[in-house]
Amino acid sequence: MNYALTVFAQTGEMLLNESFTFDSDQEAIDHGRERLQEESYMKTTHRLVRSGELLLFYR
Template identity: 55%
Template sequence: MRTYALTVFAQSGEKLLDESFTAENNDEAKKIGQVRLEEEGYSEHTHRCVSPEAKLILFHR
């Protein structure tokens, strides 16, 4: 399992969500990240999800 980081920002730049989770691969992490964003109601906020190698796998501005 690999550890991914999911971060959500307010328009002011304040972090609204900053958490880590584990997934088998980038595709699974992208799905988990999208579900988590929807659960928290942050789908339309600026967000990013990065892999352990700092590869951007999810991004919305």
């Protein structure tokens, strides 16, 4: 399945926009959280989606 991880600044600027493929939602969520931690974006507005379904969100 295809997933998209996006991070936004308060100004609306896109800080991170990545796509990846995993076999399960949980694998994608784990990977998304790892990427957010690597880039220090855990407390920045972000979302992880699959086919329009919101899997992770922080505002």
